[in-house]
Amino acid sequence: xxxxxxxxxxxxxxxxxxxxxxxxxxxxxxxxxxxxxxxxxxxxxxxxxxxxxxxxxxxxxxxxxxxxxxxxxxxxxxxxxxxxxxxxxxxxxxxxxxxxxxxxxxxxxxxxxxxxxxxxxxxxxxxxxxxxxxxxxxxxxxxxxxxxxxxxxxxxxxxxxxxxxxxxxxxxxxxxxxxxxxxxxxxxxxxxxxxxxxxxxxxxxxxxxxxxxxxxxxxxxxxxxxxxxxxxxxxxxxxxxxxxxxxxxxxxxxxxxxxxxxxxxxxxxxxxxxxxxxxxxxxxxxxxxxxxxxxxxxxxxxxxxxxxxxxxxxxxxxxxxxxxxxxxxxxxxxxxxxxxxxxxxxxxxxxxxxxxxxxxxxxxxxxxxxxxxxxxxxxxx
Amino acid sequence: xxxxxxxxxxxxxxxxxxxxxxxxxxxxxxxxxxxxxxxxxxxxxxxxxxxxxxxxxxxxxxxxxxxxxxxxxxxxxxxxxxxxxxxxxxxxxxxxxxxxxxxxxxxxxxxxxxxxxxxxxxxxxxxxxxxxxxxxxxxxxxxxxxxxxxxxxxxxxxxxxxxxxxxxxxxxxxxxxxxxxxxxxxxxxxxxxxxxxxxxxxxxxxxxxxxxxxxxxxxxxxxxxxxxxxxxxxxxxxxxxxxxxxxxxxxxxxxxxxxxxxxxxxxxxxxxxxxxxxxxxxxxxxxxxxxxxxxxxxxxxxxxxxxxxxxxxxxxxxxxxxxxxxxxxxxxxxxxxxxxxxxxxxxxxxxxxxxxxxxxxxxxxxxxxxxxxxxxxxxxx
Numbered sequence: 001x002x003x004x005x006x007x008x009x010x011x012x013x014x015x016x017x018x019x020x021x022x023x024x025x026x027x028x029x030x031x032x033x034x035x036x037x038x039x040x041x042x043x044x045x046x047x048x049x050x051x052x053x054x055x056x057x058x059x060x061x062x063x064x065x066x067x068x069x070x071x072x073x074x075x076x077x078x079x080x081x082x083x084x085x086x087x088x089x090x091x092x093x094x095x096x097x098x099x100x101x102x103x104x105x106x107x108x109x110x111x112x113x114x115x116x117x118x119x120x121x122x123x124x125x126x127x128x129x130x131x132x133x134x135x136x137x138x139x140x141x142x143x144x145x146x147x148x149x150x151x152x153x154x155x156x157x158x159x160x161x162x163x164x165x166x167x168x169x170x171x172x173x174x175x176x177x178x179x180x181x182x183x184x185x186x187x188x189x190x191x192x193x194x195x196x197x198x199x200x201x202x203x204x205x206x207x208x209x210x211x212x213x214x215x216x217x218x219x220x221x222x223x224x225x226x227x228x229x230x231x232x233x234x235x236x237x238x239x240x241x242x243x244x245x246x247x248x249x250x251x252x253x254x255x256x257x258x259x260x261x262x263x264x265x266x267x268x269x270x271x272x273x274x275x276x277x278x279x280x281x282x283x284x285x286x287x288x289x290x291x292x293x294x295x296x297x298x299x300x301x302x303x304x305x306x307x308x309x310x311x312x313x314x315x316x317x318x319x320x321x322x323x324x325x326x327x328x329x330x331x332x333x334x335x336x337x338x339x340x341x342x343x344x345x346x347x348x349x350x351x352x353x354x355x356x357x358x359x360x361x362x363x364x365x366x367x368x369x370x371x372x373x374x375x376x377x378x379x380x381x
Numbered sequence: 382x383x384x385x386x387x388x389x390x391x392x393x394x395x396x397x398x399x400x401x402x403x404x405x406x407x408x409x410x411x412x413x414x415x416x417x418x419x420x421x422x423x424x425x426x427x428x429x430x431x432x433x434x435x436x437x438x439x440x441x442x443x444x445x446x447x448x449x450x451x452x453x454x455x456x457x458x459x460x461x462x463x464x465x466x467x468x469x470x471x472x473x474x475x476x477x478x479x480x481x482x483x484x485x486x487x488x489x490x491x492x493x494x495x496x497x498x499x500x501x502x503x504x505x506x507x508x509x510x511x512x513x514x515x516x517x518x519x520x521x522x523x524x525x526x527x528x529x530x531x532x533x534x535x536x537x538x539x540x541x542x543x544x545x546x547x548x549x550x551x552x553x554x555x556x557x558x559x560x561x562x563x564x565x566x567x568x569x570x571x572x573x574x575x576x577x578x579x580x581x582x583x584x585x586x587x588x589x590x591x592x593x594x595x596x597x598x599x600x601x602x603x604x605x606x607x608x609x610x611x612x613x614x615x616x617x618x619x620x621x622x623x624x625x626x627x628x629x630x631x632x633x634x635x636x637x638x639x640x641x642x643x644x645x646x647x648x649x650x651x652x653x654x655x656x657x658x659x660x661x662x663x664x665x666x667x668x669x670x671x672x673x674x675x676x677x678x679x680x681x682x683x684x685x686x687x688x689x690x691x692x693x694x695x696x697x698x699x700x701x702x703x704x705x706x707x708x709x710x711x712x713x714x715x716x717x718x719x720x721x722x723x724x725x726x727x728x729x730x731x732x733x734x735x736x737x738x739x740x741x742x743x744x745x746x747x748x749x750x751x752x753x754x755x756x757x758x759x760x761x762x
Contacts, residue, residue: 068675
C-alpha cells in the first residue's frame with residue numbers, strides 16, 4: 001500500500017462512484033462518516049455503528065487533544081484501538097472547533113492560541129502541531145489546519161482568511177508524515193465568492209493532497225448558496241482525488257452535493273437528532289415526542305431494516321422518549337445512522353446504474369410526501 | 382405446560398440448584414433478574430441484556446401502569462413484545478413503589494390510593510387491580526400486592542401490617558387468572574421479627590403460591606439482620622417452590638442469601654452503579670472516575686469476558702465517564718450485569734459440584750483482596 005489510492009468506477013452526470021483505500025480498509029463513496037467527537041459515536045457501540053454500514057468515522061482533534069490527550073491515545077495504541085473501531089478514521093484539524101470558541105482564541109500567522117472549554121488551560125494549535133496530533137491519534141485521513149471564514153464577511157476579508165489557510169495548508173503538507181495508506185486532505189476556503197474558491201482550489205492542487213475538502217459551508221449561508229458555492233468549486237478540483245464536504249448535512253444536502261460531484265460527508269445531525277427524539281425516514285422527519293405515535297405498533301420507517309425498526313414500534317420509542325430512557329436516544333441514533341448509510345448506498349447503486357437523476361427525483365418526491373398515514377383513518381397502510 | 386414447574390436438581394447445605402419453567406422459557410436458579418423498570422433495562426438493548434446470560438428480567442408495575450399504561454401494553458401485544466424481550470418477565474405488584482411515595486398515598490383495607498409522581502393524577506391499587514394490571518402486562522410471574530413494613534416499627538405494628546398483607550395475598554390468589562406457564566408469588570412480611578416471618582410463611586403456604594418471596598428487607602436493616610431474618614424465614618417455606626429475595630442486592634448479599642436457601646434476586650444496583658461510574662469485579666468495586674485509571678490499558682476485570690472487558694480498556698471507560706458520554710454508562714451497566722450473571726452461574730456450578738462452601742470462601746477472599754495492582758509498581762500483574 002504505497003499511498004492512499006482513490007478509484008472512480010462510475011460517474012453519472014457529475015456524481016461519482018468511487019473507493020478510497022486507507023490503511024484500515026476501504027471507503028466506498030459517496031460516503032457518510034458518522035461523527036465520533038470524543039472517541040465515541042454518541043450513544044452507540046462501535047459494533048452498532050458498523051451494523052449501519054458505516055465504513056469510516058470522524059474524530060474531533062480539538063476534543064481529543066484536550067481529553068484524553070493525543071499522546072495518551074498514542075500510548076494506548078492509537079484511536080482505532082482506544083475506541084475499538086478497526087475501520088478507517090478521519091480526524092479534523094481542530095481548527096473549526098477552535099474557531100467556534102470566539103472569545104477564547106487568538107489567531108496569528110503562526111497558528112491559533114486558545115483556552116480549553118473544559119479547564120481554561122492555554123493551548124496552541126499550529127499547522128505543524130495539528131499534524132503531530134493527528135499522527136498521534138493515528139488518523140487514516142488527516143485534515144490541514146485552516147481558518148473557517150465566517151459567513152457574511154466581504155470579499156477582501158474572505159481573501160485574507162483564505163490566503164492564510166493556503167499558507168497553513170502548505171505548512172501542513174510539509175509537516176505531514178507520509179505513511180502507506182495514510183493521507184492528508186486540503187481544505188478549500190473562500191467563503192461564498194466563486195473566484196476565491198477557484199483560487200483556493202488551484203492553490204491546494206498546486207501543493208498536492210490525497211483529497212480535497214470544501215470547508216466553510218453549512219455556517220448559515222443556506223442550501224442554495226451552498227450548492228452554488230459547490231458548483232463554483234468542485235469543477236476546479238482534481239478528478240482523481242476524493243472531495244469531502246465538511247460538516248454537511250441534511251439528507252437533501254447530501255443528495256444535492258453528490259449531484260455536484262462530492263464524495264464524502266460528515267455531520268452530527270443523525271446522532272444529535274437521535275438524542276433529541278427525531279427520526280429521519282424515507283418520508284421525511286418524525287418527532288417521536290409527538291403523542292400521535294403512542295399507540296402505533298409500526299416501526300419508525302416501515303421500509304427500514306435497521307435494528308430499531310426490526311425490533312421496536314413507534315409506540316415503544318415514543319414511550320422511551322417520554323420516560324427519558326437512554327435506550328430512546330440509542331435506538332433513534334441507530335436508526336438515523338442506518339438511514340444515512342442506506343441513503344448513501346442508494347446513491348452509489350444509482351450512480352453505478354446510471355439512474356442518479358431518477359433516484360434524486362424519487363428521493364425528493366418521497367421526502368415531500370410526508371409520513372405514512374395513521375392507522376384506522378380509512379387509508380391503506 | 383399445565384402450571385409453573387420448579388425442580389431442584391441439587392442442594393449443597395441449604396443452597397439449592399433449580400430450574401423454574403415459565404411460559405417464556407426456563408429460569409436457572411439461583412438467578413439474578415436485571416430490573417427493567419420502565420420496559421427497558423436502563424442503558425441496555427434487550428440483546429445486550431441477553432448476552433450477559435440473564436434469562437428473566439423484572440418490570441415495575443407502578444411505573445408501567447402510569448406510563449405507558451398497562452392496557453396500552455396489552456393492546457401492543459404485551460410487555461415481551463413491547464420491549465422485545467422474548468424471555469420470562471417478572472413484575473412486582475407496584476406496592477413497594479407506591480409505599481415509597483409516602484405523602485402521596487393513603488392505605489385502606491381495600492387497597493392503596495396514590496397520586497402519580499408524573500402528573501399528580503389519582504390512582505388506586507387493590508389486590509384485584511394489581512392482578513389485572515400484571516395480567517395485562519403478560520408477566521410470567523406476578524407478585525401479590527403487599528404492604529412493605531417499614532424498618533424500625535415495633536412488633537405490634539409489624540403484625541398489623543403483615544396481617545393486612547396476608548389478607549391481600551388471599552385476595553390476589555382469588556383474583557389471579559391461572560394460565561399455563563404463568564404463576565403468582567406470595568410475599569412474606571413481618572419485619573425483623575422471626576415469629577411474624579414464620580406466621581407469614583405459614584399463612585402464604587396455606588393459601589398456596591407458585592413461589593414465595595421475602596419482602597420488606599434491604600430497607601435499612603443491614604446485612605446481618607437481613608441474613609438473620611432469612612434464617613428465620615426460608616426454613617418455613619415449601620422446599621418445592623422457588624424463593625425470591627426482593628430488591629437484593631450487593632454481591633455479598635447474593636452469596637449469603639443463596640447459602641440460606643434463596644433462589645431468585647432482583648436489584649437495580651448493577652445498572653444504577655453502571656450509570657454512576659462504578660464497576661463490580663471479582664476483586665471488589667471500582668470507581669471509574671478515579672484518575673488512577675487514565676492510562677491503564679487493562680480491562681475493568683482481567684478475568685471477565687463481557688463485551689466491555691473484551692473490547693475496551695479502563696483508560697477508555699475512564700475517558701467516557703470524564704466526558705459524560707452515554708457509552709460509559711452502557712459499558713459499565715453491561716459489565717456489571719455480566720458480573721452478576723457470572724456470579725450466579727458460579728454459584729450454580731458450585732452447588733452442582735457440592736463445593737458451595739469453598740466457592741463462598743474464595744469469593745469473600747477475592748473481594749477482600751482489592752483491585753489488581755497498578756502497572757509499573759514492581760508487582761506482578
